[in-house]
Amino acid sequence: xxxxxxxxxxxxxxxxxxxxxxxxxxxxxxxxxxxxxxxxxxxxxxxxxxxxxxxxxxxxxxxxxxxxxxxxxxxxxxxxxxxxxxxxxxxxxxxxxxxxxxxxxxxxxxxxxxxxxxxxxxxxxxxxxxxxxxxxxxxxxxxxxxxxxxxxxxxxxxxxxxxxxxxxxxxxxxxxxxxxxxxxxxxxxxxxxxxxxxxxxxxxxxxxxxxxxxxxxxxxxxxxxxxxxxxxxxxxxxxxxxxxxxxxxxxxxxxxxxxxxxxxxxxxxxxxxxxxxxxxxxxxxxxxxxxxxxxxxxxx
Numbered sequence: 001x002x003x004x005x006x007x008x009x010x011x012x013x014x015x016x017x018x019x020x021x022x023x024x025x026x027x028x029x030x031x032x033x034x035x036x037x038x039x040x041x042x043x044x045x046x047x048x049x050x051x052x053x054x055x056x057x058x059x060x061x062x063x064x065x066x067x068x069x070x071x072x073x074x075x076x077x078x079x080x081x082x083x084x085x086x087x088x089x090x091x092x093x094x095x096x097x098x099x100x101x102x103x104x105x106x107x108x109x110x111x112x113x114x115x116x117x118x119x120x121x122x123x124x125x126x127x128x129x130x131x132x133x134x135x136x137x138x139x140x141x142x143x144x145x146x147x148x149x150x151x152x153x154x155x156x157x158x159x160x161x162x163x164x165x166x167x168x169x170x171x172x173x174x175x176x177x178x179x180x181x182x183x184x185x186x187x188x189x190x191x192x193x194x195x196x197x198x199x200x201x202x203x204x205x206x207x208x209x210x211x212x213x214x215x216x217x218x219x220x221x222x223x224x225x226x227x228x229x230x231x232x233x234x235x236x237x238x239x240x241x242x243x244x245x246x247x248x249x250x251x252x253x254x255x256x257x258x259x260x261x262x263x264x265x266x267x268x269x270x271x272x273x274x275x276x277x278x279x280x281x282x283x284x285x286x287x288x289x290x291x292x293x294x295x296x297x298x299x300x
Contacts, residue, residue, distance in 0.1 A: 004249050009256060009260060012239050012240075012243050013260055015238060015239045016260075016263040017270055018270070019036075019236050021089060021274060023080070023081065023232060024084040026229075029212075029216045030203055033077040033080070034077075035230075036229045036233035037203070037236065039229060041193055041197045051182065057180060062177070066173060066195065066198050068165070069165070069195050069199075071165070072169060074199050074203045075159075075162030077203060078158065079096075079159030086150075089275060089277065090267070090268040090272055093264070094287050095153075096163070097267075098131070100164050101125070101128060102129060103164045120296055123296055124298075131287070131292075134286035134289060135286030139282060140282055185247075188240075188241075189244060243260065264291055268284075
């Protein structure tokens with residue numbers, strides 16, 4: 001892997017952990033992520049403006065997929081925001097990041113007859129599940145179902161399901177764009193911008209109608225708050241845009257997938273150092289086990 005690709009992926013991982021920390025620290029709410037996604041979409045529109053002329057030629061299937069991925073992205077953002085409002089980043093972030101790695105291939109295997117999982121994949125996914133079961137425990141001897149029956153973990157699972165949804169939909173939608181002559185980089189750049197607009201379309205009504213979200217939304221529109229959610233939104237889209245660029249410098253995308261998991265220990269470390277979260281033994285052990293499992297899946 002070239003030094004340029006490594007640098008881009010590491011920077012992307014840092015940004016991914018960073019925008020999650022910003023959402024937790026400043027206003028863990030759906031309103032915050034709605035405004036962030038709006039700012040990110042507007043910021044990236046000029047970069048893909050020359051590609052917009054391709055859109056009228058897209059079939060109806062593409063627009064349904066775009067609407068569906070927006071809903072899944074909204075579910076992800078809502079679950080993430082409401083989980084962060086109730087628990088630490090060092091607990092929620094690694095689980096929300098890792099569990100879809102298990103859930104997406106399993107759903108593909110069960111529903112889409114995509115039977116390409118290897119023994120290393122299954123081993124890695126089992127290790128991820130074990131790490132995720134260790135992570136929420138207050139102490140290693142406190143293995144009990146009550147440790148998992150919390151609103152925060154419920155919303156984390158909602159975020160993981162949203163990730164599964166848009167991951168499966170995005171694969172089909174990007175295939176449509178590629179079939180209409182766009183390169184992988186062009187298709188990815190255009191799609192991530194359109195996806196942001198689609199997610200805002202779903203999230204904004206919830207923010208406007210929700211009794212708790214509406215006051216938060218109005219408060220975030222104050223001038224001193226705008227820089228925070230605007231920069232967060234740009235970081236959200238830039239995170240994946242950097243990955244698209246890095247993919248053009250590698251011959252095996254599995255190394256990109258593996259190196260991206262650096263964001264998990266970075267996110268946990270930043271939560272402990274920056275947000276003063278408590279580094280419990282189960283949390284540190286669970287994160288370590290999850291990262292090992294992710295590497296097994298990515299490199300297997």
